[in-house]
Amino acid sequence: MELLLRRLAVVVAVVALTAATAAEGYNITKILGDHPEYSQFNKLLTETRLAGDINRRRTITVLVVANGDMGALSGGHYTLPTLRHILEMHILVDYYGAKKLHQLARGDTASSSMFQESGSAPGTTGYVNITQHRGGRVSFTAEDAADSATPSSFVKSVKEIPYDLAVLQISKPLSSPEAEAPVAPPAPVNLTELLSKKYCKNFAGLLASNADVYSNINATKDNGLTLFCPVDAAVDAFMPKYKNLTAKGKAAILLYHAVPDYYSLQLLKSNSGKVSTLATASVAKKDYSYDVSNDRDSVLLDTKVNSASVTATVKDADPLAVYAISKFLQPKELFKVTEDLAPAPAPECSPGGLPPPPRSPRRWRWQLEVVV
Ligand SMILES: *[C@@H]1O[C@H](CO)[C@@H](O)[C@H](O)[C@H]1NC(C)=O
Ligand SMILES: *[C@@H]1O[C@H](CO)[C@@H](O)[C@H](O)[C@H]1NC(C)=O
Ligand SMILES: *[C@@H]1O[C@H](CO)[C@@H](O)[C@H](O)[C@H]1NC(C)=O
Ligand SMILES: *[C@@H]1O[C@H](CO)[C@@H](O)[C@H](O)[C@H]1NC(C)=O
Ligand SMILES: *[C@@H]1O[C@H](CO)[C@@H](O)[C@H](O)[C@H]1NC(C)=O
Secondary structure, three states: OHHHHHHHHHHHHHHHHHHHHOOOOOOHHHHHHOOHHHHHHHHHHHHOOHHHHHHOOOOEEEEEOOHHHOHHHOOOOOOHHHHHHHHHHOEEOOOOOHHHHOOOHHHEEEEEEHHHHOOOOOOOOOEEEEEEOOOOOEEEEEOOOOOOOOOEEEEEEEEEEOOOEEEEEEOOOOOOHHHHOOOOOOOOOOHHHHHHHOOOHHHHHHHHOOHHHHHHHHHHHHHOEEEEEEOHHHHHHHHHHHHHOOHHHHHHHHHOOEEOOOOOHHHHHHOOEEEOOHHHHHOOOOOOOEEEEEEOOEEEEEOOOOEEEEEEEEEEEOOEEEEEEOOOOOOOOOOOOOHHHOOOOOOOOOOOOOOOOOOOHHHHHHHHHHHO
16 A cells, blocks of 8 residues: 555656646747748737747647738737737637648638637637638638628748647738727726735835836736735845845846736646746846746745745736735845755746646656556
8 A cells, every 4th residue: 555655656746747847838939030021920929928828828820920911910000908809819729730721621610719718709709710712722710800801811831830839821910890999908006005905015115115116017017917026024024135235136126026927826826937027127137037836726936045935816817917925035146045945846947938738648648657
């Protein structure tokens, strides 16, 4: 019995490790970066934060258009939140390599898009009809397209990683009144007020007393921000060290608690990886990143100098997440790394940001067979 249990423990450990390392994700920004003819579309994927969403997914097809075909997508026609909806329409949550595209049963199919999955698309809007015409031409039409709208045609396959990612060029952006509808701007949030009300009054005070830092974080919050705010007791405990920092150090350590991307609690609980911070972007040649991992139901942040856990959610509503954490994070760029501090065996973290979930069940089973 005991032997069996021990063996089971080994299996569980190996499976856990596999889950953490199986992610050899791709980087859509890099893939499109090799094709300057799609640079505008690529830039929009980054600005709307969809690049990260694509990289975290498997089984996905991205419909891109060339710079000359961008139409209303270029030139400041739409606000960023509206552009996000439009581009979400161009991301199909299924894999359509060129081969599959030309072998559609019955000649047509409706695919769900990320817009449909986002919950912002009512009814069947958010679906994309894919039609194969006589002569082999394939076209794409948003389900809610006006009758007068002409379909977008398949031009060529840009990149295929079967059956994870397909990037296809289409002749022009999909037309969808629902996706193009103006998105109401997020309700204004007063960060100072938000943090002060729940757990993080002291941290709010530190931010408010540094105008540059405050305006940097404040300017990021409408386009994807995850803020880890140390609880009041943690700020009190850290104050002697904080006061000792130079003005630049103080600014850096405050920005270090802000990650310029939106991570829901659910995503943090199911992924491990390294995150960059606003300090990474504002202090030249310094890393200022840390590892995020999870252990059962808790989320851990590890800077290699100290570690903190998420203790409460202050706000979690795309594009802004604020989590209270147990300690003031100490960057290795400002404090000495303490080797023996390492908590439980740290899961391996991917250097390329939070990786996607494991790719296929087959991989897991294979690992199990090897071990047992
Ligand atoms: C999409 O396909 C469905 C079912 O095949 C059809 O009812 C609908 O009219 C199509 N929509 C467009 C815009 O082509
Ligand atoms: C935000 O709230 C704080 C505290 O309630 C207040 O002092 C500050 O004036 C508010 N800022 C804005 C821009 O409304
Ligand atoms: C914070 O950002 C909002 C827009 O989201 C803006 O209206 C406000 O003036 C900003 N506050 C400060 C203090 O920069
Ligand atoms: C502040 O800095 C001084 C000089 O570097 C050092 O001796 C002291 O221990 C520091 N205090 C704290 C609380 O870190
Ligand atoms: C993806 O590639 C771009 C361009 O090469 C790079 O700037 C970015 O840091 C990469 N993202 C990740 C998560 O590795």
